[in-house]
Amino acid sequence: xxxxxLTPGALLLSLTWGIPTLTIVALALLPAARxxxxxxxxxxxxxxxxxxxxxxxxxxPAHRPPLGAEVPLAFAARxxxxxxxxxxxxxxxxxxxxxxxxxxxxxxxxGVLVSWRVEARAKEFFIYMQVLLAGVFGCFISFDLFTxxxxxxxxxxxxxxxxGIFGTGRKEYCAMKLNLMLFAGSxxxxxxxxxxxxxxxxxxxxLYALAKVRFPADFQHWAFPALFLGFGVLxxxxxxxxxxxxxxxxxxxxxxxxxxxxxxxxxxxGCLRVAMFLLPEGAREWMNVxxxxxxxxxxYGAFIAVKQTDLKYINAYSSVSHCGLVLFGYAALNFLGVRxxxxxxxxHGLLTALIFAVIGMIYSRTHTRQIGELGGLMTRLPFIGxxxxxxxxxxxxxxxxxxxxAELNVFLGAFARTPVLNKVCTVIAILSIVVTAVYLLxxxxxxxxxxxxxxxxxxxxxxxxxxxxxxxxxxGVIVMGVWPRAVTALIDGSxxxxxxQLAR
Amino acid sequence: xxxxxxxxxxxxxxxxxxxxxxxxxxxxxxxxxxxxxxxRALSWVLLxxxxxxxxxxxxxxxxxxxxxxxxxxxxxxxxxVCFTGAALVAARMAEGCFAVADGHPARxxxxxxxxxxxxxxxxxxxxxxxxxxxxxxxxxxxxxxxPLYVLSGFYRRHLDSAEGAMKFIIMGSLATAFVLFGxxxxxxxxxxLQFSAIAAYLxxxxxxxxxxxxxxxxxxAGAFKLALAPFHMWAPDVYQGAPLPVAAFLSTASKAAAAxxxxxxxxxxxxxxRPALAPVFAAFAAATMLVGNLGSLRQTNFRRFMAYxxxxxxGYLLLGFLAEREYAVGALLxxxxxxxxxxxxxxxxxxxxxxxxxxxxxxxxxxxxxLAAVLMLAFFSLAGIPPLAGFNGxxxxxxxxxxxGRYWLVLFAVLNSVVALYYYxxxxxxxxxxxxxxxxxxxxxxxxxxxxxxxxxxxxxVLALWPAFNRAVFAAAL
Numbered sequence: 018x019x020x021x022x023l024t025p026g027a028l029l030l031s032l033t034w035g036i037p038t039l040t041i042v043a044l045a046l047l048p049a050a051r052x053x054x055x056x057x058x059x060x061x062x063x064x065x066x067x068x069x070x071x072x073x074x075x076x077x078p079a080h081r082p083p084l085g086a087e088v089p090l091a092f093a094a095r096x097x098x099x100x101x102x103x104x105x106x107x108x109x110x111x112x113x114x115x116x117x118x119x120x121x122x123x124x125x126x127x128g129v130l131v132s133w134r135v136e137a138r139a140k141e142f143f144i145y146m147q148v149l150l151a152g153v154f155g156c157f158i159s160f161d162l163f164t165x166x167x168x169x170x171x172x173x174x175x176x177x178x179x180x181g182i183f184g185t186g187r188k189e190y191c192a193m194k195l196n197l198m199l200f201a202g203s204x205x206x207x208x209x210x211x212x213x214x215x216x217x218x219x220x221x222x223x224l225y226a227l228a229k230v231r232f233p234a235d236f237q238h239w240a241f242p243a244l245f246l247g248f249g250v251l252x253x254x255x256x257x258x259x260x261x262x263x264x265x266x267x268x269x270x271x272x273x274x275x276x277x278x279x280x281x282x283x284x285x286x287g288c289l290r291v292a293m294f295l296l297p298e299g300a301r302e303w304m305n306v307x308x309x310x311x312x313x314x315x316x317y318g319a320f321i322a323v324k325q326t327d328l329k330y331i332n333a334y335s336s337v338s339h340c341g342l343v344l345f346g347y348a349a350l351n352f353l354g355v356r357x358x359x360x361x362x363x364x365h366g367l368l369t370a371l372i373f374a375v376i377g378m379i380y381s382r383t384h385t386r387q388i389g390e391l392g393g394l395m396t397r398l399p400f401i402g403x404x405x406x407x408x409x410x411x412x413x414x415x416x417x418x419x420x421x422x423a424e425l426n427v428f429l430g431a432f433a434r435t436p437v438l439n440k441v442c443t444v445i446a447i448l449s450i451v452v453t454a455v456y457l458l459x460x461x462x463x464x465x466x467x468x469x470x471x472x473x474x475x476x477x478x479x480x481x482x483x484x485x486x487x488x489x490x491x492x493g494v495i496v497m498g499v500w501p502r503a504v505t506a507l508i509d510g511s512x513x514x515x516x517x518q519l520a521r
Numbered sequence: 522x523x524x525x526x527x528x529x530x531x532x533x534x535x536x537x538x539x540x541x542x543x544x545x546x547x548x549x550x551x552x553x554x555x556x557x558x559x560x561r562a563l564s565w566v567l568l569x570x571x572x573x574x575x576x577x578x579x580x581x582x583x584x585x586x587x588x589x590x591x592x593x594x595x596x597x598x599x600x601x602v603c604f605t606g607a608a609l610v611a612a613r614m615a616e617g618c619f620a621v622a623d624g625h626p627a628r629x630x631x632x633x634x635x636x637x638x639x640x641x642x643x644x645x646x647x648x649x650x651x652x653x654x655x656x657x658x659x660x661x662x663x664x665x666x667x668p669l670y671v672l673s674g675f676y677r678r679h680l681d682s683a684e685g686a687m688k689f690i691i692m693g694s695l696a697t698a699f700v701l702f703g704x705x706x707x708x709x710x711x712x713x714l715q716f717s718a719i720a721a722y723l724x725x726x727x728x729x730x731x732x733x734x735x736x737x738x739x740x741x742a743g744a745f746k747l748a749l750a751p752f753h754m755w756a757p758d759v760y761q762g763a764p765l766p767v768a769a770f771l772s773t774a775s776k777a778a779a780a781x782x783x784x785x786x787x788x789x790x791x792x793x794x795r796p797a798l799a800p801v802f803a804a805f806a807a808a809t810m811l812v813g814n815l816g817s818l819r820q821t822n823f824r825r826f827m828a829y830x831x832x833x834x835x836g837y838l839l840l841g842f843l844a845e846r847e848y849a850v851g852a853l854l855x856x857x858x859x860x861x862x863x864x865x866x867x868x869x870x871x872x873x874x875x876x877x878x879x880x881x882x883x884x885x886x887x888x889x890x891x892l893a894a895v896l897m898l899a900f901f902s903l904a905g906i907p908p909l910a911g912f913n914g915x916x917x918x919x920x921x922x923x924x925x926g927r928y929w930l931v932l933f934a935v936l937n938s939v940v941a942l943y944y945y946x947x948x949x950x951x952x953x954x955x956x957x958x959x960x961x962x963x964x965x966x967x968x969x970x971x972x973x974x975x976x977x978x979x980x981x982x983v984l985a986l987w988p989a990f991n992r993a994v995f996a997a998a999l
Contacts, residue, residue, distance in 0.1 A: 097988075098988055099913075099988050099991050099992075100988070100991070100992055100995065101848065101851060101991065101992075101995040102848075102916075102917065102920050141886075163916075167907040167908065167912065168907075170906055170907045170912065171906075171907050171908055173906055174897075174901055174906055177946060177949075178949075178953060181950060181953070181954050182953060182954055189950060189954060193943065193946065193950075196942065196946065197939055197942060197943055200938070200939045200942050201936060201939045203935070204932065204935035204936050204938070204939060205932070205935075207916075207919065207931070207935050208923070208928055208931050208932045208935065211919060211920055211923035211928070211931060212923065212928060214920070214923070215923055215924055215926075239928075
């Protein structure tokens with residue numbers, strides 16, 4: 018039986034969004050002029066959260082429920098919240114959510130580190146960033162669909178302000194576009210959730226109670242695409258991805274990192290957790306459609322990235338392509354595919370954050386992101402240059418780095434499915450790696466190599482805070498690359514129940 | 522009648538006394554006709570009403586019936602909370618309009634009349650929701666509306682104001698005609714004015730076409746009052762012409778009263794007819810949301826903007842009527858309280874910056890960060906973004922439509938909210954991203970107003986997260 022009170026474990030889980038919330042209060046009370054203190058408070062809070070998540074991961078093997086448990090979550094608690102409509106505050110974690118929380122905590126720390134030089138309206142900046150963090154963490158621990166949805170929506174406010182106030186380029190347009198498209202995606206999700214609530218006959222948003230219901234086929238027929246598309250918008254599913262290149266490119270560095278690295282993953286996470294887990298028949302019925310869309314995502318994103326000249330847009334389209342791999346993995350509907358997708362979420366989160374961080378560092382020094390105006394930076398900025406190169410290599414799937422592990426799983430899973438369509442799509446998707454290599458290597462070549470430019474004389478390489486951020490992210494990429502078991506051991510046990518449900 | 526039932530009647534008694542207290546004070550203790558003494562008198566009476574409401578809600582009985590014509594139950598008390606609160610905030614807002622220098626376009630004169638009428642309107646609304654027969658209902662509705670006609674034309678020398686008031690009177694009278702026609706049909710069909718007798722008749726003749734026609738006419742009148750499309754045309758003009766506090770009162774208390782009027786009838790004697798009217802409700806809801814949201818997009822005048830915004834909100838509100846009574850009344854009350862709170866906060870901010878245009882808040886986060894934060898949170902609540910209570914309010918109503926199986930309508934409503942998010946965020950953009958106007962000075966906020974705004978914003982958070990309120994309104998409806 019899951020406790021209905023705030024147990025110590027549930028309290029710890031709640032602290033993952035509680036710490037950011039308390040930080041918001043603390044920051045709000047600080048005078049705006051004390052930017053140094055504001056930065057340190059933000060960093061302290063991010064580190065504390067990282068420590069908390071690390072502790073939770075360490076405690077996971079001891080607390081994980083036995084196989085076949087009704088609710089395969091650790092530290093679970095289901096506290097009644099509203100009676101009418103029936104809503105609980107149902108928190109818990111499994112391997113997948115722990116991995117996602119680790120990703121969020123890592124990128125949060127790095128995000129604060131790379132924002133060390135933000136001076137103008139720094140107080141607001143860090144407050145909004147904490148709101149974003151609170152929303153994301155809350156999402157990953159929620160297993161009541163209402164609270165899940167609620168935390169997901171919480172991220173909208175800060176995103177708009179962070180891009181609109183602190184962004185670059187056409188920031189106001191991009192911020193609005195991002196918000197409206199994500200909100201429209203939520204619209205579909207909301208309809209799907211209300212459908213689950215009533216069609217189940219249970220009048221509950223409890224994920225695991227709903228999982229026991231066999232929803233009628235005609236309900237699954239419309240509810241699955243509503244939910245999958247709704248979350249898919251956030252996961253940059255073609256053709257609803259257009260917000261992401263604009264939004265991520267115009268956001269300030271730390272926010273690009275967090276949005277592309279973590280926030281977008283909420284979409285992929287929701288597709289798996291809610292849409293596929295609860296509506297397996299719908300998933301089987303519709304998956305070919307989404308398989309084709311995801312394939313387009315992969316190949317289209319890569320080709321568009323080739324055409325871009327702005328570093329941030331290159332990476333943003335590369336994200337579209339790589340996030341396509343997540344949905345592509347789901348479409349395999351088998352263990353390897355889903356595992357690959359989850360691994361890809363983690364790997365891509367680290368990589369894209371790393372690349373956005375590096376781009377931000379280059380931009381803050383050279384004041385341009387156009388690859389035509391850059392060149393020979395390897396000699397001026399060796400540390401940043403090496404980090405960029407490693408990230409690019411990981412992105413194109415070099416063995417020994419994280420991207421390879423994820424992509425291998427995705428492709429193996431996808432190819433294992435019998436229908437010809439799957440095999441064809443897999444071949445097309447694998448071919449996209451060539452295109453990925455084209456744009457990544459070309460970018461590296463243009464930006465880092467060639468003759469050093471005179472105007473870049475005297476540029477300073479990464480400072481301590483920036484180095485720390487790079488090292489943290491790179492460490493994650495390399496560890497996952499050379500020791501994938503560290504990650505798969507965490508998630509495998511939690512993927513199995515989902516795959517079982519898919520076969521039902 | 523013992524003490525615990527009498528306490529249920531106390532709020533109404535005090536509220537109906539309020540206009541006379543104001544008149545009395547103005548007549549005998551206010552020789553120079555200043556705003557402060559009358560406002561103070563009204564505020565104290567309204568606070569007393571609030572206290573009485575609180576007492577009635579926590580220690581009163583479930584129901585008291587007075588002279589077979591008047592009834593007070595917990596859910597009605599919550600409506601009265603809405604009216605009283607809105608009147609209190611609107612009165613506070615109005616003080617600024619009396620205080621500005623002579624010649625300022627926002628300047629109001631003759632506070633005695635103004636506050637008397639405001640109190641009368643609130644009293645009338647209070648009577649409306651408590652009515653137990655058609656006559657009382659009619660009296661309440663008219664008592665609520667007629668003072669509002671006068672108030673909306675209170676800028677006697679402004680052409681806009683006169684135009685708005687005139688439109689309001691004509692449209693309002695038309696609505697009254699519809700109500701009366703509906704009543705006469707109802708009386709003709711059933712032979713009764715008493716709700717209980719009408720309900721008894723309908724229990725025997727559920728499919729009476731005459732009653733359905735009557736219900737349709739009565740609903741149309743409600744649609745006028747609630748400014749549902751296509752009967753919304755008066756609202757933007759009236760809001761634009763009316764003094765800001767009156768516009769605030771119209772978009773909050775008056776909406777709540779109209780919703781209360783519909784609840785009284787369609788969850789009261791006309792309940793058996795409601796399922797037959799469900800397609801009508803759905804169509805009106807869809808049209809209203811669309812018209813309100815699209816209408817808001819291009820408005821530059823703040824009050825017109827808020828008029829269209831509240832039209833759209835009334836569209837969401839109507840979704841609640843698709844559900845059964847046990848769920849609907851609670852969801853409607855929750856939505857109304859939250860909507861009122863957010864709307865009043867928005868109006869208050871504009872009253873403080875004395876803005877005619879939406880753009881009056883440009884750069885507000887630089888000139889007064891606290892006020893900008895209030896504006897942002899209130900607009901995000903109206904847009905339905907958590908963790909603000911507006912999110913829950915909308916969610917409850919959308920759930921009502923989903924529970925009735927109308928998923929397309931839910932989708933339509935949520936997509937409408939996307940449009941709404943756009944124009945609400947545009948105001949937030951103005952406050953946070955636009956630079957302040959060249960001649961902008963720091964906006965000063967009196968301490969009492971700051972406290973009031975703090976309470977309103979805190980309510981938006983507390984109501985969203987603390988389940989007790991939700992439980993109370995849903996329990997009140999049972």
